[in-house]
Amino acid sequence: MSKSTITINDIARELNVAPSTVSRALNNSPRISEATKERIREKAMEIGYDLNMVASSLSRQRTNIIGVIIPFINNHFFSLVVSGIEDLAVKSGFRIIIAQTYDSVVKEEEALKMFSSARVDGIIACLSVETRDISHFKRIKKVGIPIVLFDRVSFDIDCPKVLVDNYDGAFQAVSHLIKGGCERIAYLGGPSNCRIFDERAKGYKDAVKKNGLQLLPGYSFSTDLSERDVHEAMKLWLGKYKAPDAIFTSTGNQGLMVTKLAIDAGFKIPDDLSIISFGDSPSHEYIVPSLSAIEMPGYDIGRSSMEFIENEIDGKKGDSRTIIKPILLVIRSSSFR
Amino acid sequence: MSKSTITINDIARELNVAPSTVSRALNNSPRISEATKERIREKAMEIGYDLNMVASSLSRQRTNIIGVIIPFINNHFFSLVVSGIEDLAVKSGFRIIIAQTYDSVVKEEEALKMFSSARVDGIIACLSVETRDISHFKRIKKVGIPIVLFDRVSFDIDCPKVLVDNYDGAFQAVSHLIKGGCERIAYLGGPSNCRIFDERAKGYKDAVKKNGLQLLPGYSFSTDLSERDVHEAMKLWLGKYKAPDAIFTSTGNQGLMVTKLAIDAGFKIPDDLSIISFGDSPSHEYIVPSLSAIEMPGYDIGRSSMEFIENEIDGKKGDSRTIIKPILLVIRSSSFR
């Protein structure tokens, strides 16, 4: 309670040395002899000294904090990314502070403001699905805070980017369906302002065409990722005279929803309808039938993002400033035959 | 890049006032006239001033940061708690910084050290499942950082606690099974050093007895929450001459695992075997049959924890320092008849 916090000055006084010496000793400066270093370390231990990071940050002009911006914390993929970032961060003596945007640009801007005020050393972010204009990021960059974007990135800003091969993932998913005999493949997409969904759509289209099939009218449906839109698409498709024999969804959640709806509508999966989603989750294993998916290497993306940001902070701009991670096709029962 | 960061001194110089006046104006002190406040605010806006929180924190001896410790970020319940904390936190001008323990005491201690160094104003924590001794928390408390514990709490420390009614939840779950006609109910528990599991076990036992049934030998199984232990319990139970006709699991994950295993073993759910778990998750809705559960009010727990910590920080020790949240019985197909 009354333990008026202990500072390096207390150590200095007790040992009859200067505070600067204490500071240097504790920071293991080569300019202090091993002997006094030891004395100082001991005394620090003894009286329970604890470095005040706030003061240190102010003095050093460096907080050793990385700000992380993600849409949702409660999301399989994003929490993997966070783990990847965190693991590397602690190794390098960084702390991370997370902000959720709930996919809202406003929250995204607030997060950025907060990070800037907090003087984080760098920011790792996945754009909200709403985000079109990214001038708020440019502003941050201009004041000197390095930025790394992952997954939902923008090419309108010069910074390292870590992304997955959306095109290839979609291509593989659809090719897999076609190999299984599907011919009428529908695509449930996302908002078109978001690049990753464009790429997934392109992969879908190319896969259909390159495999000698037709792109059917009305079989590609853009959504805002809401449940409502998924319902609408499904009503449209399942009510058709000739319903699709496969659906490829642009997110893992959509895959789960679609599966539920199809089953409720009396479809047998995968016999009547095959399903595969871009993005995996634990629920994919529990749903019956288990749901095939394109798995994204979240942990790995987190690590690479952290590596990038560290280099940016150190001023070592590496050569390849955007890295594309391979995806993994996970075949489960929903697309098996 | 070269934008040498803008300070209140810059504003002061340009406006020919003292830095202290600028500070007061920006903090809306009543001691500054509306006129000069306005001039200062305008100039601040104009030259893009951004309060340096680090300096402010050092001066004020207050960071306005709350440290949050949870076992896993990627967990339905915990992320709800975090959302609850965060929503209230931003409203009160607090930032939160999250640390995952991955259910390891060592990580828990590290997190505490980091928070202490960062001079967080308060800590909200859910103990790791490994944690027995909590002297690391006591140490933190002694240096003056208030603590609030939730869910997995210890009564060996004097601080506000937010928990769910584990006893009642277990009691309700088991009573529900019995009402449905189950007579041989097994309980899959957790580590016994963890109070919440004891309470759940107690609720289970009392429900069985108060409903006129017998506690069957070998029907209560303690685990360390590992997959291995779940397998072992299931092998034991399902191999019995008379297998249980219902299983109540102490965590949501166990419920999911148990369901999978039972189905794989050829059991019809809920006809041969009813299942209900303490703890809900999205997968509970997707698994077939959908899984009944005791739902814990995570968001609400987060809010209450944040309220508590704010009061602690303000030095207003409220009266009721531990609050028990009611649970909700969610009946789905796995226990329906």
Add this chain to the structure above:
DNA sequence: TTAATTTGAGCAAGCGTTTGCACAATATTT
């Protein structure tokens, strides 16, 4: 032995805000 280095430590000025106290300039009271 003297001069040139090296080594170890201290001084003091920051880092950007906040805040108790002092103090003019007004406004209010006798």
Add this chain to the structure above:
DNA sequence: AAATATTGTGCAAACGCTTGCTCAAATTAA
């Protein structure tokens, strides 16, 4: 009109740590 209270600002000292310089002592070189 003089005395008192009020208002609006400024001064300067923190907050706790870091770091460029300076400098004495110890070491080495000449």
